[in-house]
Amino acid sequence: MSQYDYKQIIESQLPEGIYKGNSIETNAVGNTLNKIQADLDMTEKEVNPLAMANTNLTRWESFFKLPSNIQDDVQIRRARVISEFIQYMSDENVIRKDEMEAITALYADSSEVIEHFSQFLFDVILKVTGENTIPISIKEVCSVIQRIKPSWTSYTLGIDFKIKDSNLNIGVLSISGEEITLYPKGV
Template sequence: MITSKKGREMLLTLSPIYEQSLVMNSIYEAIGSEFDNLELLNEEIELQLFPQSATWGLSFWENRVGLTTNIDEDIEIRRRKVIAKLQSKYIMTPKRMSMILQSYTGANIKINENISPYTFGVELTSTQGFPRDLEDLYKRVNVIKPSHLAVSYKLVSLLKSKTYFAQTAIMSEEITVYPYTSKEVKASVKAKFALANNISSETLTVYPR
Protein backbone atom coordinates (compact mmCIF):
# COMPACT_ATOMS: atom_id res chain seq x y z
CA MET A 1 0.00 0.00 0.00
CA ILE A 2 1.50 3.31 -1.11
CA THR A 3 1.22 6.08 1.47
CA SER A 4 2.78 8.79 -0.70
CA LYS A 5 0.23 11.07 -2.33
CA LYS A 6 2.36 11.65 -5.43
CA GLY A 7 3.29 7.97 -5.57
CA ARG A 8 -0.37 6.95 -5.72
CA GLU A 9 -1.04 9.51 -8.45
CA MET A 10 1.85 8.19 -10.57
CA LEU A 11 0.88 4.56 -10.06
CA LEU A 12 -2.63 5.29 -11.35
CA THR A 13 -1.14 6.29 -14.71
CA LEU A 14 0.19 2.73 -15.20
CA SER A 15 -1.57 -0.44 -16.18
CA PRO A 16 -3.67 -1.94 -13.34
CA ILE A 17 -1.52 -5.08 -13.38
CA TYR A 18 1.24 -3.14 -11.58
CA GLU A 19 -0.98 -2.25 -8.61
CA GLN A 20 -0.33 -5.66 -7.07
CA SER A 21 3.41 -5.59 -7.77
CA LEU A 22 5.47 -5.14 -4.59
CA VAL A 23 8.42 -3.95 -6.64
CA MET A 24 6.44 -1.22 -8.43
CA ASN A 25 4.77 -0.16 -5.19
CA SER A 26 8.16 0.22 -3.52
CA ILE A 27 9.58 2.18 -6.44
CA TYR A 28 6.68 4.63 -6.61
CA GLU A 29 6.56 4.95 -2.83
CA ALA A 30 10.19 6.10 -2.86
CA ILE A 31 9.78 8.41 -5.86
CA GLY A 32 6.49 9.80 -4.57
CA SER A 33 7.94 10.56 -1.13
CA GLU A 34 10.63 12.70 -2.74
CA PHE A 35 8.01 14.65 -4.67
CA ASP A 36 5.90 15.05 -1.52
CA ASN A 37 8.90 16.49 0.33
CA LEU A 38 9.66 18.77 -2.60
CA GLU A 39 6.10 20.10 -2.57
CA LEU A 40 6.33 20.85 1.16
CA LEU A 41 9.68 22.56 0.63
CA ASN A 42 8.19 24.75 -2.11
CA GLU A 43 5.40 25.84 0.23
CA GLU A 44 7.92 26.53 2.99
CA ILE A 45 10.10 28.63 0.69
CA GLU A 46 7.09 30.67 -0.44
CA LEU A 47 6.50 31.65 3.20
CA GLN A 48 10.04 33.04 3.41
CA LEU A 49 9.42 35.45 0.52
CA PHE A 50 7.39 37.78 2.76
CA PRO A 51 8.42 39.14 6.18
CA GLN A 52 4.83 38.72 7.42
CA SER A 53 5.15 34.91 7.18
CA ALA A 54 8.91 34.26 7.20
CA THR A 55 10.29 31.86 9.82
CA TRP A 56 13.83 30.59 9.28
CA GLY A 57 14.18 33.10 6.42
CA LEU A 58 13.49 36.05 8.71
CA SER A 59 17.20 36.42 9.47
CA PHE A 60 17.82 37.13 5.76
CA TRP A 61 15.23 39.91 5.89
CA GLU A 62 16.82 41.36 9.03
CA ASN A 63 20.23 41.32 7.37
CA ARG A 64 18.79 43.00 4.28
CA VAL A 65 17.31 45.94 6.20
CA GLY A 66 20.22 46.26 8.63
CA LEU A 67 18.70 44.77 11.78
CA THR A 68 20.52 42.59 14.29
CA THR A 69 19.10 39.08 14.53
CA ASN A 70 17.98 38.02 17.99
CA ILE A 71 16.58 34.48 17.86
CA ASP A 72 15.43 34.76 21.49
CA GLU A 73 13.04 37.58 20.58
CA ASP A 74 9.41 36.81 19.76
CA ILE A 75 9.09 36.14 16.03
CA GLU A 76 6.09 38.49 15.66
CA ILE A 77 8.13 41.37 17.10
CA ARG A 78 10.99 40.57 14.72
CA ARG A 79 8.59 40.58 11.78
CA ARG A 80 7.15 43.95 12.82
CA LYS A 81 10.62 45.46 12.99
CA VAL A 82 11.45 44.30 9.47
CA ILE A 83 8.16 45.62 8.09
CA ALA A 84 8.64 48.95 9.86
CA LYS A 85 12.15 49.22 8.45
CA LEU A 86 10.90 48.56 4.92
CA GLN A 87 8.13 51.14 5.24
CA SER A 88 10.47 53.86 6.56
CA LYS A 89 12.25 54.25 3.22
CA TYR A 90 9.59 56.64 1.89
CA ILE A 91 8.83 60.32 2.59
CA MET A 92 7.65 60.55 6.17
CA THR A 93 4.14 61.84 6.88
CA PRO A 94 1.99 61.46 10.01
CA LYS A 95 -0.05 58.77 8.26
CA ARG A 96 3.04 56.82 7.19
CA MET A 97 4.61 57.16 10.62
CA SER A 98 1.39 55.82 12.13
CA MET A 99 1.50 52.82 9.78
CA ILE A 100 5.15 52.11 10.60
CA LEU A 101 4.67 52.27 14.36
CA GLN A 102 1.51 50.19 14.15
CA SER A 103 3.44 47.50 12.27
CA TYR A 104 6.21 47.78 14.86
CA THR A 105 4.06 47.51 17.99
CA GLY A 106 0.71 46.04 16.92
CA ALA A 107 -1.04 48.89 18.77
CA ASN A 108 -3.40 51.52 17.37
CA ILE A 109 -1.36 54.64 16.67
CA LYS A 110 -2.52 58.24 16.53
CA ILE A 111 -0.12 61.03 15.59
CA ASN A 112 -1.04 64.42 17.08
CA GLU A 113 0.72 67.28 15.36
CA ASN A 114 1.82 70.55 16.96
CA ILE A 115 0.88 69.69 20.55
CA SER A 116 3.46 72.34 21.43
CA PRO A 117 6.04 74.29 19.38
CA TYR A 118 8.12 71.91 17.25
CA THR A 119 6.65 68.88 19.03
CA PHE A 120 4.30 66.14 17.92
CA GLY A 121 2.64 63.44 20.00
CA VAL A 122 2.48 59.69 19.54
CA GLU A 123 -0.55 58.10 21.20
CA LEU A 124 -0.47 54.30 21.43
CA THR A 125 -3.65 52.42 22.35
CA SER A 126 -3.52 48.69 23.01
CA THR A 127 -5.80 46.05 24.52
CA GLN A 128 -2.87 43.68 25.09
CA GLY A 129 -0.63 45.95 27.13
CA PHE A 130 2.90 47.06 26.29
CA PRO A 131 6.29 45.46 26.87
CA ARG A 132 8.35 46.88 29.71
CA ASP A 133 11.11 48.00 27.40
CA LEU A 134 10.01 50.36 24.64
CA GLU A 135 13.54 51.50 23.90
CA ASP A 136 13.44 49.94 20.42
CA LEU A 137 10.27 51.89 19.64
CA TYR A 138 11.82 55.17 20.79
CA LYS A 139 14.89 54.53 18.65
CA ARG A 140 12.73 53.77 15.61
CA VAL A 141 10.80 57.03 16.05
CA ASN A 142 14.05 58.98 16.34
CA VAL A 143 15.23 57.45 13.08
CA ILE A 144 12.11 58.17 11.02
CA LYS A 145 10.93 61.49 12.48
CA PRO A 146 12.08 64.88 11.14
CA SER A 147 15.23 65.79 13.06
CA HIS A 148 14.01 69.28 14.05
CA LEU A 149 10.92 67.95 15.87
CA ALA A 150 10.63 66.65 19.41
CA VAL A 151 8.21 63.87 20.33
CA SER A 152 5.94 63.17 23.29
CA TYR A 153 4.46 59.74 24.04
CA LYS A 154 1.11 58.75 25.49
CA LEU A 155 0.38 55.08 26.19
CA VAL A 156 -3.24 53.99 26.66
CA SER A 157 -3.84 50.40 27.79
CA LEU A 158 -7.47 49.27 27.59
CA LEU A 159 -8.48 46.41 29.86
CA LYS A 160 -11.52 44.33 28.96
CA SER A 161 -13.32 42.97 32.01
CA LYS A 162 -16.79 42.68 33.47
CA THR A 163 -17.67 45.01 36.34
CA TYR A 164 -20.82 44.63 38.40
CA PHE A 165 -22.44 47.39 40.46
CA ALA A 166 -25.10 46.94 43.12
CA GLN A 167 -27.27 49.64 44.66
CA THR A 168 -29.79 49.64 47.48
CA ALA A 169 -32.15 52.48 48.37
CA ILE A 170 -33.55 52.67 51.90
CA MET A 171 -36.55 54.92 52.63
CA SER A 172 -38.39 55.49 55.88
CA GLU A 173 -41.52 57.45 56.76
CA GLU A 174 -43.16 58.43 60.02
CA ILE A 175 -46.83 59.51 60.19
CA THR A 176 -48.46 60.99 63.29
CA VAL A 177 -52.26 61.43 63.31
CA TYR A 178 -54.25 63.23 66.06
CA PRO A 179 -56.90 63.79 67.25
CA TYR A 180 -58.43 60.44 66.52
CA THR A 181 -61.42 60.86 64.21
CA SER A 182 -61.62 57.64 62.24
CA LYS A 183 -61.63 53.99 63.02
CA GLU A 184 -59.40 53.22 60.07
CA VAL A 185 -56.24 54.99 58.95
CA LYS A 186 -54.59 54.11 55.64
CA ALA A 187 -51.21 55.21 54.37
CA SER A 188 -50.03 54.58 50.83
CA VAL A 189 -46.56 55.25 49.46
CA LYS A 190 -45.41 54.70 45.89
CA ALA A 191 -41.74 55.04 45.05
CA LYS A 192 -39.72 54.25 41.94
CA PHE A 193 -35.95 53.82 41.91
CA ALA A 194 -34.06 53.06 38.73
CA LEU A 195 -31.54 50.22 38.88
CA ALA A 196 -31.98 49.75 42.63
CA ASN A 197 -33.51 47.38 45.14
CA ASN A 198 -35.54 49.52 47.51
CA ILE A 199 -36.24 48.70 51.12
CA SER A 200 -38.87 50.86 52.84
CA SER A 201 -40.11 51.10 56.38
CA GLU A 202 -42.98 53.07 57.90
CA THR A 203 -43.94 54.05 61.42
CA LEU A 204 -47.57 55.06 62.10
CA THR A 205 -48.58 56.60 65.41
CA VAL A 206 -52.29 57.28 66.14
CA TYR A 207 -53.33 59.21 69.25
CA PRO A 208 -56.91 58.77 70.61
CA ARG A 209 -59.09 61.75 71.55
Protein backbone atom coordinates in the same frame (compact mmCIF):
# COMPACT_ATOMS: atom_id res chain seq x y z
CA MET B 1 -4.57 32.66 -2.13
CA SER B 2 -5.93 34.50 -5.11
CA GLN B 3 -9.63 35.19 -5.49
CA TYR B 4 -9.45 34.51 -9.24
CA ASP B 5 -10.56 31.39 -11.09
CA TYR B 6 -8.97 31.86 -14.49
CA LYS B 7 -11.01 29.10 -16.16
CA GLN B 8 -14.20 31.06 -15.44
CA ILE B 9 -12.57 34.33 -16.49
CA ILE B 10 -11.48 32.82 -19.82
CA GLU B 11 -14.93 31.36 -20.44
CA SER B 12 -16.65 34.66 -19.62
CA GLN B 13 -14.45 36.54 -22.10
CA LEU B 14 -15.02 34.19 -25.06
CA PRO B 15 -17.88 34.59 -27.55
CA GLU B 16 -20.87 32.22 -27.29
CA GLY B 17 -20.20 28.71 -28.57
CA ILE B 18 -16.40 28.92 -28.51
CA TYR B 19 -14.80 26.75 -25.83
CA LYS B 20 -17.83 27.05 -23.57
CA GLY B 21 -18.38 24.37 -20.98
CA ASN B 22 -15.77 21.81 -20.13
CA SER B 23 -13.27 22.07 -22.99
CA ILE B 24 -9.78 20.69 -22.63
CA GLU B 25 -8.14 23.94 -23.76
CA THR B 26 -10.04 26.12 -21.28
CA ASN B 27 -9.28 23.71 -18.43
CA ALA B 28 -5.58 23.53 -19.32
CA VAL B 29 -5.09 27.28 -19.67
CA GLY B 30 -7.26 28.07 -16.64
CA ASN B 31 -5.47 25.54 -14.41
CA THR B 32 -2.06 26.79 -15.57
CA LEU B 33 -2.98 30.41 -14.84
CA ASN B 34 -4.40 29.40 -11.43
CA LYS B 35 -1.08 27.67 -10.59
CA ILE B 36 0.93 30.70 -11.72
CA GLN B 37 -1.27 32.99 -9.60
CA ALA B 38 -0.85 30.71 -6.57
CA ASP B 39 2.94 30.82 -7.03
CA LEU B 40 2.85 34.62 -7.28
CA ASP B 41 0.72 34.85 -4.13
CA MET B 42 3.20 32.62 -2.26
CA THR B 43 6.18 34.66 -3.49
CA GLU B 44 4.50 37.89 -2.39
CA LYS B 45 3.86 36.39 1.04
CA GLU B 46 7.50 35.33 1.35
CA VAL B 47 8.92 38.79 0.61
CA ASN B 48 6.25 41.00 2.18
CA PRO B 49 7.54 42.21 5.57
CA LEU B 50 4.00 42.33 6.98
CA ALA B 51 3.37 38.63 6.33
CA MET B 52 6.77 36.95 6.40
CA ALA B 53 7.90 34.24 8.76
CA ASN B 54 11.11 33.94 10.81
CA THR B 55 13.38 32.72 8.00
CA ASN B 56 12.59 35.62 5.71
CA LEU B 57 12.73 38.11 8.60
CA THR B 58 16.29 36.93 9.23
CA ARG B 59 17.12 37.63 5.57
CA TRP B 60 15.65 41.14 5.76
CA GLU B 61 17.46 41.79 9.06
CA SER B 62 20.69 40.71 7.42
CA PHE B 63 20.04 42.95 4.41
CA PHE B 64 19.45 46.01 6.61
CA LYS B 65 22.24 45.00 9.05
CA LEU B 66 19.79 44.81 11.94
CA PRO B 67 20.39 42.65 15.00
CA SER B 68 18.67 39.32 14.47
CA ASN B 69 17.42 37.81 17.69
CA ILE B 70 15.02 34.95 17.04
CA GLN B 71 13.95 35.05 20.69
CA ASP B 72 12.32 38.46 20.07
CA ASP B 73 8.67 38.42 19.17
CA VAL B 74 7.93 38.29 15.42
CA GLN B 75 5.89 41.52 15.63
CA ILE B 76 8.84 43.42 17.09
CA ARG B 77 11.21 42.04 14.46
CA ARG B 78 8.72 42.99 11.73
CA ALA B 79 8.49 46.53 13.09
CA ARG B 80 12.27 46.90 12.89
CA VAL B 81 12.38 45.59 9.32
CA ILE B 82 9.41 47.69 8.19
CA SER B 83 10.88 50.87 9.65
CA GLU B 84 14.17 50.25 7.83
CA PHE B 85 12.30 49.30 4.66
CA ILE B 86 10.32 52.56 4.67
CA GLN B 87 13.51 54.57 5.13
CA TYR B 88 15.24 52.60 2.37
CA MET B 89 12.40 52.94 -0.14
CA SER B 90 11.35 56.51 0.61
CA ASP B 91 12.35 59.16 -1.93
CA GLU B 92 12.81 61.86 0.67
CA ASN B 93 13.25 59.67 3.75
CA VAL B 94 10.21 61.32 5.30
CA ILE B 95 7.70 59.00 6.89
CA ARG B 96 3.97 59.63 6.58
CA LYS B 97 1.57 59.69 9.51
CA ASP B 98 -0.16 56.44 8.45
CA GLU B 99 3.20 54.67 8.11
CA MET B 100 4.23 55.80 11.59
CA GLU B 101 0.90 54.58 13.00
CA ALA B 102 1.28 51.20 11.27
CA ILE B 103 4.77 50.68 12.66
CA THR B 104 4.02 51.78 16.22
CA ALA B 105 0.79 49.74 16.23
CA LEU B 106 2.93 46.62 15.94
CA TYR B 107 4.02 47.24 19.55
CA ALA B 108 0.54 47.70 21.03
CA ASP B 109 -3.08 46.91 20.20
CA SER B 110 -3.33 50.09 18.12
CA SER B 111 -1.63 53.44 17.76
CA GLU B 112 -2.47 57.04 16.99
CA VAL B 113 -0.18 59.82 15.79
CA ILE B 114 -1.19 63.44 16.36
CA GLU B 115 0.81 66.01 14.42
CA HIS B 116 1.59 69.53 15.62
CA PHE B 117 3.07 71.09 12.49
CA SER B 118 3.77 74.57 13.87
CA GLN B 119 5.80 73.11 16.74
CA PHE B 120 7.64 70.47 14.64
CA LEU B 121 6.27 67.92 17.09
CA PHE B 122 4.11 64.83 16.98
CA ASP B 123 2.53 62.68 19.67
CA VAL B 124 2.53 58.90 19.47
CA ILE B 125 -0.17 57.30 21.58
CA LEU B 126 0.03 53.54 22.04
CA LYS B 127 -3.40 52.15 22.85
CA VAL B 128 -3.38 49.10 25.09
CA THR B 129 -6.50 47.03 25.69
CA GLY B 130 -4.85 43.83 26.85
CA GLU B 131 -5.67 41.91 23.65
CA ASN B 132 -2.05 41.95 22.53
CA THR B 133 0.01 39.67 24.76
CA ILE B 134 3.37 41.03 23.59
CA PRO B 135 5.16 43.01 26.31
CA ILE B 136 5.72 46.62 25.28
CA SER B 137 9.34 47.71 25.39
CA ILE B 138 9.35 51.50 25.60
CA LYS B 139 13.06 51.49 24.79
CA GLU B 140 12.38 49.52 21.59
CA VAL B 141 9.48 51.79 20.60
CA CYS B 142 11.56 54.92 21.18
CA SER B 143 14.45 53.42 19.23
CA VAL B 144 12.24 52.71 16.22
CA ILE B 145 10.56 56.12 16.35
CA GLN B 146 13.94 57.85 16.66
CA ARG B 147 15.25 55.95 13.62
CA ILE B 148 12.28 56.67 11.34
CA LYS B 149 11.15 60.15 12.35
CA PRO B 150 12.30 63.22 10.45
CA SER B 151 15.40 64.65 12.12
CA TRP B 152 13.90 68.11 12.56
CA THR B 153 10.93 66.89 14.58
CA SER B 154 10.47 65.97 18.20
CA TYR B 155 7.93 63.58 19.67
CA THR B 156 6.14 62.58 22.81
CA LEU B 157 5.15 59.03 23.63
CA GLY B 158 2.02 58.20 25.59
CA ILE B 159 0.21 55.02 26.50
CA ASP B 160 -3.57 54.87 26.71
CA PHE B 161 -4.67 51.96 28.91
CA LYS B 162 -8.20 50.62 28.54
CA ILE B 163 -7.82 47.16 30.00
CA LYS B 164 -10.73 44.78 29.41
CA ASP B 165 -9.86 42.39 32.22
CA SER B 166 -8.68 43.14 35.74
CA ASN B 167 -5.07 42.00 35.25
CA LEU B 168 -2.40 44.56 34.45
CA ASN B 169 1.32 44.10 34.93
CA ILE B 170 3.58 47.14 34.65
CA GLY B 171 7.34 47.01 34.96
CA VAL B 172 9.18 50.30 35.02
CA LEU B 173 12.88 51.10 35.09
CA SER B 174 14.10 54.67 35.01
CA ILE B 175 17.64 55.45 34.00
CA SER B 176 19.00 58.95 33.74
CA GLY B 177 22.40 60.26 32.93
CA GLU B 178 24.45 62.74 31.04
CA GLU B 179 26.85 62.19 28.18
CA ILE B 180 29.79 64.55 27.72
CA THR B 181 31.85 64.44 24.56
CA LEU B 182 35.32 66.03 24.62
CA TYR B 183 36.93 66.95 21.36
CA PRO B 184 40.68 67.26 20.92
CA LYS B 185 41.96 70.81 21.22
CA GLY B 186 42.83 72.47 17.94
CA VAL B 187 40.57 70.35 15.75
